[in-house]
Amino acid sequence: MIYTVTFNPAIDYVVAINKIEAGCVNRLSSEQIYFGGKGINISLVLKELGITSKALGFVAGFTGEAIENGLKEAGIITDFVHLEKGNSRINVKIRSDAETELNAAGPEISEKALSELFRKLNILENGDTIVLAGSVPKSLPEDVYEQILRQLSDRDIRTVVDASKELLINSLKYKPFLIKPNLQELGEIFGKTPVSEDEITAYAEKLRQMGAQNVLVSMAGDGAILLDSENNIHKSGVCSGIVRNSVGAGDSMIAGFLAGISDGDFSYALKLGTAAGGATAFSDGLAVREDIFTLLEQL
Secondary structure: OEEEEEOOOEEEEEEEOOOOOOOOOOOOOEEEEEEEOHHHHHHHHHHHOOOOEEEEEEEEHHHHHHHHHHHHHOOOEEOOEEEOOOOOEEEEEEEOOOEEEEOOOOOOOOHHHHHHHHHHHOOOOOOOEEEEEOOOOOOOOOOHHHHHHHHHOOOOOEEEEEOOHHHHHHHHHHOOOEEOOEHHHHHHHHOOOOOOHHHHHHHHHHHHHOOOOEEEEEOHHHOEEEEOOOOOEEEEOOOOOOOOOOOOHHHHHHHHHHHHHHHOOHHHHHHHHHHHHHHHHOOOOOOOHHHHHHHHOOO
């Protein structure tokens, strides 16, 4: 079983408008509502690829209830911790001349609620996979990723970490199965953004030496590079299409990779991840199965 953890789920209210005029009433040309958060995005795309997962995390209030019910209707198994106060956040994503996001802070997560999440994590068994993705809310301890990985370290569990800076670096001592930095994040870690394939693979090798088993570097319009656990380099180009959406593309890449790695074929996993990421980037929402496999044929 694959488990995804989303500390701060959200309702994403995505609106389109030709041009925003400050101080005036602006009429929208379209609007959509999605249930999001990085772990939730991964669970939704895994479902499109026929892979069952369970979504964990925290929800609160009437918006949290809507998120939970929406995911259940989409066929996602959930086991959220229900917070006693506040409401799960609503993020507004405006698509106009440029993409603009208004992201809420979300509810406060108590020590009691965090303990409940740790109790739920005890169900994980040898052979399971857990995905930790995204930032940590201010109400949680900064080392919460490390606490989770430490709790699971006595079992043979594949861990996937998609985070930046210290969150990622501090998780490496627990030898995560997969990490997925992008070029900007590599630059933040090593003080210089790589510009050549040699530099990218050199940084990926450093991350492997620090503990990561497999390092997947997403390079936006230039494709992706994977340095696997046997020190083999795999490359994938980018799919052709018109970019309409940047939200969830990286999450979709992780979902595609996890769906593709079930047979141990890293090259196929990289291609399926690239196709899934492209299918989301070329859509208004998250990737759907038909679009993913259409793009896979390009690779």
